[in-house]
Amino acid sequence: MIDFQNGSFFKLKQNDEYADKVAQLLLPDEKVISxxxxxxxxxxxxxxxxxVVNVQGITGRKVDYSSLPYSKISAFSVETAGTFDLDSELEMYFSGLGKVKLEFTGQTNLVEISKIIAGFAL
Incomplete structure (x- = not known):
């Protein structure tokens, strides 16, 4: 499993490549949102x-898939991009795991993502 305790994990940008890569892991009625x-x-x-998809090793053949269910989120926080700080952040607190912090670049609509999380976690 990914070590989420070491601060921010990585900076993310909208991209559908990993939606295809996790398709084999999805339940029959599960749908990708973003x-x-x-x-x-x-x-x-x-x-x-x-x-969360963590590609490991030099060749990238070894991949860790960590599944974080919305039902285990006890709290979350969204920080939107500003004038000088162009990155936005999403912090989620999972029971049994602790804090997971994800950083997003540029134009990511974290307000929309927070609505999705709230809809499932609350």
Missing amino acids: SFKAIRDGVVFTDKRII
Whole structure:
């Protein structure tokens, strides 16, 4: 599993590449809502959970998929981009896991993502 305790994980940008990569992991009635990618790693928001994709090793053949169900979120925080600080952040607190912090670049609509999380977690 990814070590989420070491501060921010990576900076993500909207990208559908990982939506295809996690398709084999989805339940028959589960649907992808949004997908993001950093240099090698990614995050996929579905209608049931968040799947964090951590590509490992030099060749990138080894991949860790961490499944974070919305039902385990006890609190979350959204920080939108500003004038000088162009990055936005999403912090979620999972029971049994602790804090997970994801950083997004540029034009990511974290307000919309927070509505999705609230709809499933509250």
